[in-house]
Amino acid sequence: MLTVLLLLWPVAAALLLHFFKGSAARVAAFGAALVEFVLATYVAITFNSSSTDQFSVNLPWIASAGINFHVGMDGLSLLLVLLTTFLVPIILLASFRRSFENASAFYALVLFMETGLIGVFTAQDAFLFYFFWEVALIPIYFLAGVWGGINRAKVTFKFFLYTIVGSLFMLAGFVYLYFQTGPAANGLAAHNSDLASFYNLSLSAQEQSWLFWLIFAAFAVKMPIFPFHTWQPDTYTESPAPATMLLSGIMLKMGIYGCMRWLLPVVPLGVSQWQNLVLILSIIGIIYGAIIAIRQQDVKRLIAYSSLSHVGLMAAGVFSLTQIGLQGASIQMLAHGVNVVGMFFIADCIERRTNTRLIPDLGGLTRRTPLLTVCFLVLLLGTVALPLTNGFVGEFLLLGGVYQYNAWMGAVAGITIILAAVYLLRMFQRVMLGPDSSFSETITDLTGAELAVLVPLIVLVFWIGLFPNTFLHLSEGSVMGILSEVVKR
């Protein structure tokens, strides 16, 4: 029942939020998100890492069609639920300095989205998964569309269309798979849509070949993988800071998680057929994102492209179909979530103080802002994957996985670390150091509230960097399970 509680609490809180106004609303939302995090932590403590699929609840949802409300968690799900419940309060706290018109609606949408995300990470039934997949989309569309920048209508429209088209393909694939399954357990329906039944289907290689693209379309758009990424930089830039953090910190992981849970074990033959192509696309994305990031003048856009580059590496690790590749993706999902939220928050801090995000307008900010500089540097080095930081563990394992699959691909993908150092350090140098700008003397350092956002993130940067086993341990069983499903057929 804990999983259901985790799903229901944010919705309930979102509805209750209607009775709060203005700043009371954000405090209430933050409180609700904290409660959710405590709940998730409790789940993590009682979690038994030696067995899979725990806290599971299986209720009839559409009994006449054999579709069940089946949720549950294994280590991988738990990892992402922890990431979600940890980042949402951080993101809410990060938005305290901005006041949003109609605040209660804004924060209600954030909480509402949290339910969708947790649902995606815990659903064990294909149509339930699809349901939550879209439930997570609607709030972010409105968050970005209503509270975003000037071009928001156009940009979010593109985002919505891309993602919904992708997910409709996935739905079509699921419907096809559904009709291949055997009768439902309740005896009322001729088919069922449980994840386990999908794993046990025997599909021909040819079927799997096109099913792969149907299902992958949704994940490829969501991550996004080159060339499905064109919605991403604009959407990240136009969205208000909390929405950008939700998109990059958590929503992007829906795609990676979806591949691991709903693609690799379901159509393994299709995966092995297209593995090479997907890896090549991912690696193109890595290089392409990095090269464009070097050219960016806008801090937020630069981070957006850097995120594109990093997600390419995660996808490559997943599609290497090696244990360390998948483990690397699991830990890198956490690490990237922490780092990218931190980076976007730093960008937001600078923008609020200077009213600009353009690198040429900034410079020499470090003199008055020692705390900001340190925090920025730590998160940046985490993103660059310096040893002892979280990024290192993830990228090292990911590259190891890609290398095992194909040494040349591993070598090319490895350029990402060098390129990341180039564009990130260059940005740091031009924004924080460099010749003085008009803001150098007037800028103020981080406030206590801002530190409250950054300190937990920085703690995690080092925690994951120094003791990755806390988290790797959790996902190990799931990753082995996924790989054994892949090998089985």
Place this chain on the structure above:
Amino acid sequence: MIREVKTSRYIQRPPMFAIVLLSVFGLGNLFLGFLRSNRILLPAAMLMLGTVLTVNFLDWNAGPQSFFNGMLIVDNFSVVFTGIVVLTALLLIPFSEQYVLDGQPNLAEYYSLLLFSLVGAIMMVAYNHLLMLFLGIEILSVAMYVLAGAQKTNLRSNEAALKYFLMGAFATGILLFGVALVYGATGTFELANIRFAVQNPTNASLTPMLYIGMLMMLIGIGFKVSAAPFHFWTPDVYEGTPTFFTAFMSTVVKTAGFAAFLKLLVQAFPAASAQGLWLPTLTAMCVLTLAIGNVGAVAQNSAKRMLAYSSVSHAGYLLIGLVAFNGELEGASANSIFFYSLAYSVATVAAFGVLKLVSEQRMREDYDGLNGLAKTNPLLAFVLTVAMLSLAGIPLTGGFFGKFFVFSAAVENGHIGLVVFAVVMSMVSIYYYLRPIIAMYMRDTDADTAEPLQVSGFQSAAFLLLALLTVVLGVLPGIIAGIL
């Protein structure tokens, strides 16, 4: 006799509660008309519809009961579809408040016509005899012809009424001609007997006559549900008709029409030889309807015309449910049409409800008339958003499961190509369903739209109920999915 029907209940209590009550209430309502006030007529109409809705479900699971010498059959199928049309009317009635005709001498007539037209709709879902089908369609249509012209001084409304009447009368004629030919070929009006005659033809020379008759009936009903290529009247009539009645037209008429359609195909023409003719015809109509409805809606600048084309496109999705026909009045096909009609009706009533307020108070029906509605009337904006998402088939709303059930029924029957086409068309539909949302939430108010719309508390409650119903259908579809 081919059909076994229970007649014992006939003696125990009065038959056909819904039809009898509606007829009596319709007449009674005319007497209330002396009061000429919405303050009495509106609650009275709601009370009447509420009573009918409750009473209707007394027949649930009572087994097929036959009335009037087997001309009407009340079974679970007719009960649920009666439920939809009466519920739709009940949900719609609150928006007649502040209706332009308020205070006019013939206000009561309009309420009575609504009630009478429901009698026609119920006959369409319960018929077992082709004459009853014809009568039902006519009772419904004649009332709609009058209601389309309810704004007597408005030229557009006059045009709509005349157009609808001329085209409708023509279509009814074709339908009647079809009925006559089918009668000529089979010698019977009863569905079960027609089915028997089609399956065991005695005289091969009559077969062409039978099939021509069948196709003419398809055309007649296709016109009523605005399926392409018989849809041409729809945009103009919908636009000219007062919005309140447009909502009625696009929900009740369509639901009843599709129930009648399904019943005709399932009970009279399930024979393989007949299917060989109507299945390709309906498939072609379906593809055409989806394409014209969706592409047509993209090109519109008026929200009301967009909804008219969208109503054409939804006829296309419902046609998929017919094509996915599985030979019974229960099972995937009938259930999907039931769920789809319900979800579509609720969302359409909500959409037209908001549009009616906008067009009456701002005198404009284009998308820009909705600019900044989220700031001036958050509730209306929210309700219209839910309605649009439901019509577009996005999860969390009933529309998603409507499409899901229709599509999976079709996939189950092997119509994969058709479903792929329909999915592509629903991707197109997202474009025009998002436009009102963008206008409401992402554009600022302008001079015309700065003033908040006046909404009574009663209507707000009705709007909330509609949104809630849509979401409940989208979150807990299991409560009614598969009840047939």
